Amino acid sequence: xxxxxxxxxxxxxxxxxxxxxxxxxxxxxxxxxxxxxxxxxxxxxxxxxxxxxxxxxxxxxxxxxxxxxxxxxxxxxxxxxxxxxxxxxxxxxxxxxxxxxxxxxxxxxxxxxxxxxxxxxxxxxxxxxxxxxxxxxxxxxxxxxxxxxxxxxxxxxxxxxxxxxxxxxxxxxxxxxxxxxxxxxxxxxxxxxxxxxxxxxxxx
Amino acid sequence: xxxxxxxxxxxxxxxxxxxxxxxxxxxxxxxxxxxxxxxxxxxxxxxxxxxxxxxxxxxxxxxxxxxxxxxxxxxxxxxxxxxxxxxxxxxxxxxxxxxxxxxxxxxxxxxxxxxxxxxxxxxxxxxxxxxxxxxxxxxxxxxxxxxxxxxxxxxxxxxxxxxxxxxxxxxxxxxxxxxxxxxxxxxxxxxxxxxxxxxxxxxxxxxxxxxxxxxxxxxxxxxxxxxxxxxxxxxxxxxxxxxxxxxxxxxxxxxxxxxxxxxxxxxxxxxxxxxxxxxxxxxxxxxxxxxxxxxxxxxxxxxxxxxxxxxxxxxxxxxxxxxxxxxxxxxxxxxxxxxxxxxxxxxxxxxxxxxxxxxxxxxxxxxxxxxxxxxxxxxxxxxxxxxxxxxxxxxxxxxxxxxxxxxxxxxxxxxxxxxxxxxxxxxxxxxxxxxxxxxxxxxxxxxxxxxxxxxxxxxxxxxxxxxxxxx
Numbered sequence: 001x002x003x004x005x006x007x008x009x010x011x012x013x014x015x016x017x018x019x020x021x022x023x024x025x026x027x028x029x030x031x032x033x034x035x036x037x038x039x040x041x042x043x044x045x046x047x048x049x050x051x052x053x054x055x056x057x058x059x060x061x062x063x064x065x066x067x068x069x070x071x072x073x074x075x076x077x078x079x080x081x082x083x084x085x086x087x088x089x090x091x092x093x094x095x096x097x098x099x100x101x102x103x104x105x106x107x108x109x110x111x112x113x114x115x116x117x118x119x120x121x122x123x124x125x126x127x128x129x130x131x132x133x134x135x136x137x138x139x140x141x142x143x144x145x146x147x148x149x150x151x152x153x154x155x156x157x158x159x160x161x162x163x164x165x166x167x168x169x170x171x172x173x174x175x176x177x178x179x180x181x182x183x184x185x186x187x188x189x190x191x192x193x194x195x196x197x198x199x200x201x202x203x204x
Numbered sequence: 205x206x207x208x209x210x211x212x213x214x215x216x217x218x219x220x221x222x223x224x225x226x227x228x229x230x231x232x233x234x235x236x237x238x239x240x241x242x243x244x245x246x247x248x249x250x251x252x253x254x255x256x257x258x259x260x261x262x263x264x265x266x267x268x269x270x271x272x273x274x275x276x277x278x279x280x281x282x283x284x285x286x287x288x289x290x291x292x293x294x295x296x297x298x299x300x301x302x303x304x305x306x307x308x309x310x311x312x313x314x315x316x317x318x319x320x321x322x323x324x325x326x327x328x329x330x331x332x333x334x335x336x337x338x339x340x341x342x343x344x345x346x347x348x349x350x351x352x353x354x355x356x357x358x359x360x361x362x363x364x365x366x367x368x369x370x371x372x373x374x375x376x377x378x379x380x381x382x383x384x385x386x387x388x389x390x391x392x393x394x395x396x397x398x399x400x401x402x403x404x405x406x407x408x409x410x411x412x413x414x415x416x417x418x419x420x421x422x423x424x425x426x427x428x429x430x431x432x433x434x435x436x437x438x439x440x441x442x443x444x445x446x447x448x449x450x451x452x453x454x455x456x457x458x459x460x461x462x463x464x465x466x467x468x469x470x471x472x473x474x475x476x477x478x479x480x481x482x483x484x485x486x487x488x489x490x491x492x493x494x495x496x497x498x499x500x501x502x503x504x505x506x507x508x509x510x511x512x513x514x515x516x517x518x519x520x521x522x523x524x525x526x527x528x529x530x531x532x533x534x535x536x537x538x539x540x541x542x543x544x545x546x547x548x549x550x551x552x553x554x555x556x557x558x559x560x561x562x563x564x565x566x567x568x569x570x571x572x573x574x575x576x577x578x579x580x581x582x583x584x585x586x587x588x589x590x591x592x593x594x595x596x597x598x599x600x601x602x603x604x605x606x607x608x609x610x611x612x613x614x615x616x617x618x619x620x621x622x623x624x625x626x627x628x629x630x631x632x633x634x635x636x637x638x639x640x641x642x643x644x645x646x647x648x649x650x651x652x653x654x655x656x657x658x659x660x661x662x663x664x665x666x667x668x669x670x671x672x673x674x675x
Contacts, residue, residue, distance in 0.1 A: 060654030060673035064608040080558060088609035091672060092579035092589045095608065102577050107591070108565055109573045118565055118573075125556035180653025 014042055014192025030156060033069020036200045037185060041174070042193030046070065050173035051147040051157040055166050055188070059087065061180040062202050065098070067158060071130065072099030074156075079129025082122045084108045085115040087134050104129075116142050123149035123157050130156040144171045178202070209350035210292070210307040210328065211340040212284075217245040219284040220274050222336030223445045225459055230271035234261055244276045274448065281305070287443065287467060288337065289435040294474030295328070299435040300347065306354070308347045308432065321361055335470065344368060346426035348381070355379040365426070372424055373399025380424070386417045398424075441471050441482075441534040450489075450526035454518045457486070457530060461518065462511050464532040469507035475537065478503025482534035484514060488525040496521060499571060500563060503538045509560060516567025583633040584641050585610055585671060607657040607672030614669035617658055622648040622668065625655070630662065645671070 010016045030046040031038050038044050046052055056063045071081050081104060083090065092102055110118045119133040123146060131150075135142060138161065150157035159172070166177055166188055175188040184199040212218070221227040230250035236242040241261035250271050255264050264271075285301055292299045295318065298310035311324060318324040325341055332339045340358040344350035345368055353360055353371060356379050362368045372380075375398045377390045395401050401409075402421065410418055422428035445460045461484070472479055480503050484496040498517050504510065556564075565574050575591040582588050589610070627646030634641045642662040648670075649655050657672035 058650075058652060058654050059609065060650070060656055060675050062655075062675065064675035068608075086609075088611055088673065089589060090577055091585070091606050091608060091610040092577055094606040095577075096579060097605065098608075102579065105577055106562075107575055107577055108569070109575075110569050114569055118569060121561065121564060125558075125561040127556055127558040127561050181651075183653060 030070065031073075032066070033073070034066070034185075034200070037176075037187075040187060040190075040196040040200065042190055046156055047173035047191060048156070049151050049154045050191070051143065051150050051159060051171070052174040052176070053143075053165075053170055053172040054158060054160050055163045055175060055177045056160060057163040057178070057180060061178045062183060063160060063178045066176070066178065066185070066202075067130075067132070068095070068098035068100065070156070071095075071105075072101075074129035075101035075104040077129075078104060080104050080106060080127060082106045082108060082128050082131045084119040084122065084131060084133040085110050086132070112136065116145070119157070120145055120149045122153075123155045124153045126153035126155065128153070128155050130158065132158045132160070134160045138165075140168070140171065147171045147173070206310055206312040206345055207347040207350045208309050208311045208325075208328075208341060208343045209347070209354045210288075210309070210332070211342075211351075211354040212288070212305045212307070212337055213340065214245060214338050215284055215305045216276060216281050217247060218337045219280055221247060223460060223463055224448065225456075230255075231274060232264070232271050233274050233276045235276035236261075272448070277446075280446075283443065284337075286438070287471065288335075290437050290471045290474050291331070291335065292474070293435060293437050294470075294476075295324075297434075298432070300432040301435055302347075302432055303351050306351060308351065311343065325359075325361070331470075335467075344371075346423070346430070347432060348420075348423040348430055349426065352379070352381045352424060355381070369402070369425065373397060373402065377401060380420075382417060382420055383414075386413050389413070437471075437475050439535075439537065441468055441479075441532070441537070443467055444485075444529055444531040446529045447527060450528055452523060452526050454521060454523060457518060457527065458515060460530045461514055464530065465511040465514055466507045468532060468534060469505055469510055472505035472537065477537045477539055478505040479510070479534045479536065480538050481536040482510075482514075482532060484518065485531040485533065486523065486527045487529040487531065489528055491525050493531075494521070494524060494527075498567075504563075509563070513563055513567045516564065520568070583631050584639070585631070587634075587639070605674075607655075607674045609673040609675050611671055611673075614659070614671045617648070617656075617668045617670050622650050622656065622658070625649050628660075631659075632662070647674070 030048055032041070032045055054063055054066065074081055076099070083105070086107065095105070096102060108118045108122070115133065116135060116138070119131055122128050122131045138159065143159065146157055146159060163177060166175065172189070173191040177186040177188055179186065179199070183202040185202055186199045187195045189195055216233055220233060221231065224231065227247065228249055230253055231247045232250050232255060233244040234241050235244045243255060243257055243259045243261065243264055246255050246257060253268050253271060255267065255271065285305070288307055289299050289301055292307050292309050296309040296311055296314050300308040302308060311321070315321070315324065318327060321343060325343070328341060329339065340354050342350050342354040342357055343361040344353055345362065345365065349362070349368055349372060352375065353362070356375055360371065362371050377395055377398055378387045380398050390401055406418070419428060423430050443464055445464060447460065451457055468479065468482070479500070481497065481499050483498065486494040486496070488494070496517050498514050500513065562574050578590050578592070580588055580590050625647045628644030630644050632642045643659040644662055645657060645659045646668065647655065648658045648668065655674035656670050657674065658668040658670045660666065660668050
């Protein structure tokens, strides 16, 4: 016999899908900074201590600006943000203009499996506020490791992946696709809620 | 009670065994000329085979050949003594190596720090056992008495002068450190223990024996102070482990590495310093030593962390030839500043501080793999950023926006694949340092909606070069 679990607990943990949009919690601990996105996400923001996937068709569609408000908020409260193997050089002036405090930004150079290892170490350590990574060939197992590491270290994890990966299932708690034409966000999956059908326009 | 004597009866054997992968297997230390090799010391397993110290090697081989042989090395013993003195220095500022295979340390002034003697003694024994050295500990009001009582006892703690007289009185004459002739003479006179000697009239002793005998008795009773030379810790750490066989994989080096880093940590703790940089030397038969430098960003001294970092470096290494000896050298020993921890930490219990995480990443990925980013006051995009900026300069006031990503190498854009949305913004700079740059930058959009930052040299006609993404 299983243990008796209060229904409220399950609902609050968002492990049971209710089939209808629940009442939104007033403000999350990790708002995305985009009101329209916050409104449709189950927790009112990024899923905490979990992996979020950002799927982009190509570089330059606004995928960094999606995170900048969050990174600005984290670095302002002296939380470290680590970029593991970023594909290009972060242009400091642009990041500063977005409000990111560069003193709290760390870059890790690695490739292939080392990059996944480094991302996992950073997530697991619990000494980072957010870890961004760009896995090249991430299989289901690698993503699950990142997800578990994010849970262990109570850290926000973001993985940028190509849009084609949307076809495969993923253990990430949240999957957002960034479209270029028209500029919009589509929430493909959000744990604990129903993914909204309508896309969210992304201002350019 | 002021002085403690830590006697190390099997220093040579312990020193060998603690670096040995299988200390339970029969092992013997041998010394002597090539013609006559003699067993010096044996571990219990070897004794169980019927071997005895003092036996000649040929006699031992007649009994059995199932034991390992290690050459007795006096230089090695001195190294262990130095290491242990460094360790003891963590407990007392007065440590002496006056007697061989023995540490003398003044303990009374350390009671405030390490608690009363029984607790202090327990701690000494615990740490010695962890370091792998068998020992006898005796405390007495003066160093000579402590040393001589350790010949016969273990765990004795004498506090007062009367007790000392009592304890010395029971000490057999031949173990009291008297010179051999005098001791034999006393025994022949029927004097078995030191009490009987001390009961003799002083002037008769003075008449019949050399002056050293009386002097020694006086120092035993503490009536004649002994000038001890105190140990001064060296300013660098250098320890070498000779491997008993040639090692080809770094896996097999992990065991000696754990020993070396633990010794280094003990040494650092005693000096109250940390280590910023150390190097591992792998000694080969014919080749020059392989050097594995381990650099840390901040001074550390925790054994587990030092091991972890050194291991990360070692695992990266391709060993070019079999390794015969392994050595750890640390010269840079700055003062240790304990890391600051938040009182109310929101993170989970197992959280690893950023400094340690950074070290772990650097150990596996290389020293340059982890860095920060800073803006530089320069209009040229290539020079607008720097890694690990010591003093980030304030960004230049610029009306124009900059892209979030800057490409390392500008990329040629095919004609017609992009639409120019805005521009040009002219960047003209660098005439003073030779890296002259005159470019017109445009905000461009590709067919699928990507926004890029592309340039063309001023007056040039060629294709646009993509330099960044407004991601």
